[in-house]
Amino acid sequence: MPDDSLQITPQPVRRQVEERLREAIITSRFMPGEHLSDRMLCDLFGVSRGVIREAVRLLEAEGLVIVVPNRGPFVAYLSAAEATQVYEVRGVLEALAGHGFAERASTEEVAELRAVFEEIAATRPGADRMALLTLKRRFYDVLLRGCRNSYVARMLDQLLNRNSQLRATTLSDPTRLPHTVEEIRRIVEAVERRDAEGAWQACRDHVAQAARVALRILNERAATGGPAPARRPAARRRAG
Amino acid sequence: MPDDSLQITPQPVRRQVEERLREAIITSRFMPGEHLSDRMLCDLFGVSRGVIREAVRLLEAEGLVIVVPNRGPFVAYLSAAEATQVYEVRGVLEALAGHGFAERASTEEVAELRAVFEEIAATRPGADRMALLTLKRRFYDVLLRGCRNSYVARMLDQLLNRNSQLRATTLSDPTRLPHTVEEIRRIVEAVERRDAEGAWQACRDHVAQAARVALRILNERAATGGPAPARRPAARRRAG
DNA sequence: TATGTCTGATTGTCTGTCAATGCGCGGCGG
DNA sequence: CCGCCGCGCATTGACAGACAATCAGACATA
Structure with a gap:
């Protein structure tokens, strides 16, 4: 079986x-x-309009931008209600990914997951929020690769992108970090035991906890009239 | 609260x-x-290239077409391995949709689900496969609307589109039809009891059974060298 | 047979153009 | 002073034409 790792694809x-x-x-x-x-x-x-428009269509389908007719694309805004929905879906997809990983990942991939986890565990509170998000992202990259299900991978990837802004704030919450580490530890340990059911549960719990924190923050922001993103495109009522 | 039902949006x-x-x-x-x-x-x-290309980008992001550089878009092909993955994801998403429907759908929507189910139950074997698929599609439309989670709705919608061809063949299997009806009945009854857990399980079971049949058919086709879709773009190896 | 070359067709991208739509501004009247 | 109306400008949506890069298949050659 030839090695695909050297294959190159022209990138438009x-x-x-x-x-x-x-x-x-x-x-x-x-x-x-x-x-x-x-x-x-x-x-x-520095490219032409056609290229831009086609690229925007991709992001539109991913839900990262919303396009209102005759007004163009806007960066998508995630309301509290939508965030709830996202976490609901993320819960089951992440659980499925963990389940699949425990069943089908190679021992190398399990070790890789453990390694990334140790990096996360070694993070001290006060670290750069972006650095932490990147680290967590690498954790998911390994998880999604090892679960051997490209559909879970793609969809979960989209969801993680969709609420990355929210995740950045919850991850960087210093009181939350130790809990996060413990939750992820449970995932890793279940995976190492090849305990698919345990990994499923650990993932669900992790997302549920993350959702709890995220929604609390969102509600606080709403209460204090905090940094609400500009919602300029709300001028006219449009179906959506 | 003004009624949105009369809102029109310009359709490009x-x-x-x-x-x-x-x-x-x-x-x-x-x-x-x-x-x-x-x-x-x-x-x-009868439209210009730009419009076509932009539309194709949307379907590309949905996974309905795959675009190989310098050769253009091709209708996506679903291998047996991919079908397994699709059914795996569909299982949890559909379960989540059923769960949410049982919890949050209005009584009107529950009645609507029941009505569509009765139509399916009234179908006699030998009915047009497309008619049956359309009917089942209406069932899902109600389910996805009532589950009050647009993300589940969008993703499950994509998955159903993705393997609609396969679903058409499994649905039309005359020996399968009565089982299908019974499985759906369990979903509807759980929903009517507002039994979210029961609806979850019923949905999971339904998808699991559908997956079993679908994979059997795929394997039979592979064994008998049956109607394998043309895979013309396989001339050159390209990374995926 | 295996290799190299040529050619026609298609894709990727750019540019210019035009109609339709939405937004903001200023004038007008009350 | 305030609100309404209408106009002009900027942007989007869509089209057509053009050109380089690339690919598939036929052809020629050793």
Whole structure:
């Protein structure tokens, strides 16, 4: 069986724009509600309108941007109600991923998961929130690769991108960190025991706890009138 | 609260092309592996290349078409291994949808679900496979609307589209039909009892049974060298 | 047979153009 | 002073034409 690792695929410009734009959105370089005018993106990336428009379609399908007719694309905004839904779905998908990982991951992948976990566990409170998010992201990368289910991987990936902003704030909560570490430890240990059911439960619990914290933060923000993202496109009522 | 039901949203041409193309793929008017040359689609729909290309991006993100660089889009092909993965994910998502429906659907929606179920139950073996698929599709439409989780709805919708071809064959299996009806009955009855856990289980079981039948059929096809879809784009090895 | 080359067709991308739509601004009247 | 109306400008949606890069298949050659 030939090795695929050396295979190269030509990357169209559209693909690069897509990736950079996605990255820019999930790292909050574009704020939720912000208008992504295509001219502006043309100047920004130095490509033609067609390429921009095609790249935006991809992100539209992923739910990262919403396109309102005749007004163009806007960075998607996640309401508290939607966040609840996202965590609900994330719970079952992550559980399924953990289940599959415990059943089907190679021993190398299990070791890799453990390694990333140790890095997370070694993080001291006060670390850069982006660094922590990146680390957690690597944990998920291993998990999604080892679960041997590309559909779970793709969908969970989308969900994680979708609420990355919220995750960044919950992850960086210093009181939350030790709990997070313990929850992830349970996942890793279940996986090492090849205990699929245990991994399922550990994942569900982890997401449930994350959801609890996230929704608390969202409610606090709503109560204190905190940093609510601009919702400029709300001028006219539109179905959605 | 003003009624949204009369709200209209301008539908760009791109949107219409997207919907028709999706429909054409789901209903097997384009066969898996078929090449969707953009010129051909231009002539077919009578629109410009830009519109076609943007519409294809949407379907690409949904996984309905795969785009190989410098060769264009092809109708996605579902291997047996991928089908297994799809059913795995569908199981948990459908369970979550059933769970949410039992908890949150209005009594009208419950009645609606029951009504669609009665239509399915009244179907006699030998009915048109497309008619049955449409009916089942309506069942899911009600389920996904009533579960009050647009993310489950979108993802499950994608998965159902993704393997609609396979579902058409399993649904139309005459020996399978009575079992299908019984499985769905369990879902409806659990929902009517507002038994979220029961609905969860009933949905999981239903998908598990469907998966069993589907994979059996796939294996039979593979064994008898049956109607394997054209896989023309396999000429050159490319990373996936 | 295996290798190298050529050619036609298709994709990826850019540019320019035009109609339709939405937003903001200023004028007008009360 | 405030609210309403209408106009102009900027942007989006869609089209057509063009060109380089790439690919598949036929062809020629050793």
